[in-house]
Amino acid sequence: MIAQNSPALIPVLYLLAAIIIPITGYFRAGSAFYVAVLTSAAVFVVSLLGLQEVLTNGTISYHLAGWMPPLGIELVLDPLSAFISLLISFSALMVIIYAKDNVAMELPEKVMPFYSVSMLLLGGLAGMTLTGDLFNLYVFLEIAAIAGYALLAIGNKRAPFSAFRYLTLGTAGAAFYLMGVAFIFISTGTLNMVDIASVLPEVQDQTAVIVGLVLIVLGLAVKMGLFPIHQWLPDAYTYASSTATVLIAPIGTKVAAYVLIRVLTIYEFPTFIETLTWVAAASIIAGSILAIAQKDIKRMLAYSSVANIGYITLGITLANPLAFIGALMHILNHAMMKLVLFMAAGGILNKMGTLSMSRMRGFPTVMPITTFAFIIALLSMVGIPPTGGFFSKIYLLLGAIETESWFFVFAILLSTLLAVAYLFRFINIAFFRPYEKSDDKKIIQSSELTLAFGQVSPDQSPKEFESMKRNEMSLLMLIPVLIVAIGIILVGVFNGMIIQNLLNLAIPDFFVAYVN
Amino acid sequence: MLELIEGHYAYFFLMLLFMIGIYAMMMKRNLMKKIMGMSMIQSATIMVWIVSAYKDGGTIPVMDPNISLDNPDLYLNPLPHTLMLTAIVVAVVTLGVSFALAVSVYRNYNTLDENELLDRTKEQ
Numbered sequence: 001m002i003a004q005n006s007p008a009l010i011p012v013l014y015l016l017a018a019i020i021i022p023i024t025g026y027f028r029a030g031s032a033f034y035v036a037v038l039t040s041a042a043v044f045v046v047s048l049l050g051l052q053e054v055l056t057n058g059t060i061s062y063h064l065a066g067w068m069p070p071l072g073i074e075l076v077l078d079p080l081s082a083f084i085s086l087l088i089s090f091s092a093l094m095v096i097i098y099a100k101d102n103v104a105m106e107l108p109e110k111v112m113p114f115y116s117v118s119m120l121l122l123g124g125l126a127g128m129t130l131t132g133d134l135f136n137l138y139v140f141l142e143i144a145a146i147a148g149y150a151l152l153a154i155g156n157k158r159a160p161f162s163a164f165r166y167l168t169l170g171t172a173g174a175a176f177y178l179m180g181v182a183f184i185f186i187s188t189g190t191l192n193m194v195d196i197a198s199v200l201p202e203v204q205d206q207t208a209v210i211v212g213l214v215l216i217v218l219g220l221a222v223k224m225g226l227f228p229i230h231q232w233l234p235d236a237y238t239y240a241s242s243t244a245t246v247l248i249a250p251i252g253t254k255v256a257a258y259v260l261i262r263v264l265t266i267y268e269f270p271t272f273i274e275t276l277t278w279v280a281a282a283s284i285i286a287g288s289i290l291a292i293a294q295k296d297i298k299r300m301l302a303y304s305s306v307a308n309i310g311y312i313t314l315g316i317t318l319a320n321p322l323a324f325i326g327a328l329m330h331i332l333n334h335a336m337m338k339l340v341l342f343m344a345a346g347g348i349l350n351k352m353g354t355l356s357m358s359r360m361r362g363f364p365t366v367m368p369i370t371t372f373a374f375i376i377a378l379l380s381m382v383g384i385p386p387t388g389g390f391f392s393k394i395y396l397l398l399g400a401i402e403t404e405s406w407f408f409v410f411a412i413l414l415s416t417l418l419a420v421a422y423l424f425r426f427i428n429i430a431f432f433r434p435y436e437k438s439d440d441k442k443i444i445q446s447s448e449l450t451l452a453f454g455q456v457s458p459d460q461s462p463k464e465f466e467s468m469k470r471n472e473m474s475l476l477m478l479i480p481v482l483i484v485a486i487g488i489i490l491v492g493v494f495n496g497m498i499i500q501n502l503l504n505l506a507i508p509d510f511f512v513a514y515v516n
Numbered sequence: 517m518l519e520l521i522e523g524h525y526a527y528f529f530l531m532l533l534f535m536i537g538i539y540a541m542m543m544k545r546n547l548m549k550k551i552m553g554m555s556m557i558q559s560a561t562i563m564v565w566i567v568s569a570y571k572d573g574g575t576i577p578v579m580d581p582n583i584s585l586d587n588p589d590l591y592l593n594p595l596p597h598t599l600m601l602t603a604i605v606v607a608v609v610t611l612g613v614s615f616a617l618a619v620s621v622y623r624n625y626n627t628l629d630e631n632e633l634l635d636r637t638k639e640q
Contacts, residue, residue: 160620175557
């Protein structure tokens, strides 16, 4: 029963929680966290049940209000969307558990709004994943985007401005998407994806359809943060509060990438797909090079997000099953790596008082367990074998070799080398840099983290860390970091099982014929 | 060529509006003018949908006793209009959020000029 209705339950539970949290939070501010955690756990269970049901009995289609598609709105849980929604609900559960202490520390007066808005964001993302209707997708996309702007605007003094830049770009992206849907609607007369797939063969050479698809892809590229239009992403991630970044960075851009998969595989790959491959390659190389130049950990991670979204796009647009599996694996792996890295970065900011790369000396002494998780994630980012990152890169490479596009093979390998350069710099400073006089400089925490709207963080006392006392994150923050870090290794070890049982089913039907 | 323009002049006009909006968002330095450009983009998109529902000689999609039931061609397509009601709501919400952000930027920096804001965020 629950499994059959899971396509509707997943987004609706999140959206319900977004309404319930302000109501209960009005009476007791502390209740917001418990409602959020319960909802995330419930959604996680529902998406697990849904995935199991999909794997045994095939695709579930839920018709909202009983209206049959193509007239009504359809929510579809097929292997691909079940995979993504499981990923969303898993990382949401981890982040919400992690958030309790961090939010209380960073945004003490905004606890209730934070949870409410993050539930709204998750509802939007889950809806984007599950919907089978192009216009409904736009609505969910805007729900997620607006909640995202609000979350990213809470942070230090610079956060509102970077969120504003994200807002203007993101809204333009959504407008491009809506315009593209308009052209598709004019040509096909329908908005349901399955229905469009049946009409599209008749009209696929019309200018309106091609222009519409290009506009949709452009709009999604803004949301994904692909290279030429990634400008909003580093600023927004760096200046926002670390909890908001942890929530948005792992899944926000991935869901946009998933929508790109949906749109590109409605009927068959459109002809402009090769251009997109080159954009993806540019994104991989440029993101890696820009990441090297960064001094701030969060900013470096944001640029590596640009590079990794390039991997995913490359995997989709290389248009063969191996690369496609690589892209899906990389969605999973990259989400988990970014979860660990950003969660650890939040802990570093709280405990060491800074995110500057050069001040990381002694980080392993201060936070040994966090360092353990952080380094697992770093190894996965580079692609060292037992971790998941290795396997997604291997599949991408195999896919690129199969299509004999040697430049892309080169791009992936080059970016791996660049990743070693920018990620191991951190290890080098943390473990091996000798003590320097300038390390004794005291760090005033209040100058590093000032909240928007004139609020000042309550902890104004100067923080010193030259004594290198052990100062680990609280248990509630450590547990999710460790779970995900171990998950990275498990995904690597059991990658064959995941691909065999789940991702193989998610490859679109026309794909296999496309290659042979 | 002339026929194409005559048949689609509304679309040409709306694309022009869209382009002006993008120009304002990219080139104008004042944040309020950027918001105006953003709003123009959204309005242009909404209008494209509305225009796509238009039919020569069609009437509003409300049952008219003078038109027999077996002649639905004489009514406009109501679907884009209803969809665009949702899109208008979304546009209003984004405008609200963008104004709130602009206000909080102004409170933090006492200016809405983009170049100055970029300078000040860099120097810190």
